[in-house]
Amino acid sequence: MGRTQPFGRLLDEVREIAGSRRSKDEKLGMMCVLLKQKVPRYNWVGFYLASGAKKELALGAFAGEPTEHIRIPYGSGICGQAALAKKTFVVQDVSKEANYLSCGPKVKSEIVVPVLKGRNFVAELDIDSHAIAPFSEEDRKFLEKVCKIVSGLF
Numbered sequence: 001m002g003r004t005q006p007f008g009r010l011l012d013e014v015r016e017i018a019g020s021r022r023s024k025d026e027k028l029g030m031m032c033v034l035l036k037q038k039v040p041r042y043n044w045v046g047f048y049l050a051s052g053a054k055k056e057l058a059l060g061a062f063a064g065e066p067t068e069h070i071r072i073p074y075g076s077g078i079c080g081q082a083a084l085a086k087k088t089f090v091v092q093d094v095s096k097e098a099n100y101l102s103c104g105p106k107v108k109s110e111i112v113v114p115v116l117k118g119r120n121f122v123a124e125l126d127i128d129s130h131a132i133a134p135f136s137e138e139d140r141k142f143l144e145k146v147c148k149i150v151s152g153l154f
């Protein structure tokens with residue numbers, strides 16, 4: 001997939017879903033399915049939601065195989081680190097990351113992008129890939145734009 005142009009179209013589709021008359025959960029679910037279907041290197045796409053008082057993440061909508069990681073304490077794994085740092089984490093080879101929660105042997109890389117409402121961390125977009133080093137700077141920029149749109153739903 002050539003990257004810039006399809007990402008532009010995909011962003012339009014994400015905006016369309018965000019602006020539609022559906023519940024937040026339905027919208028997040030549709031976005032997961034869209035990203036997984038349209039970008040073949042995105043093998044698992046899901047949202048973890050902040051549960052601030054408990055200092056843990058709760059799995060929300062996702063597309064891909066079920067995961068055992070339904071709740072993740074802040075600081076734990078790549079997801080938990082991104083929640084604390086409120087920054088995008090790109091791990092091109094998960095075998096080199098010490099603080100990592102495995103979702104199975106097929107997963108080779110992962111990107112986690114926070115969803116911020118002002119300065120508050122409210123959720124994160126988590127994408128696993130079966131390829132090593134599949135995420136370019138364009139992926140990061142695209143997914144950060146997706147998360148800006150998603151922040152409007154919170």
Ligand code: SME
Nearest residue numbers: 067077078079100101103
């Ligand atoms: N690998 C993640 C756990 C969540 S799964 O990828 C769905 C992590 O290290 O935080």
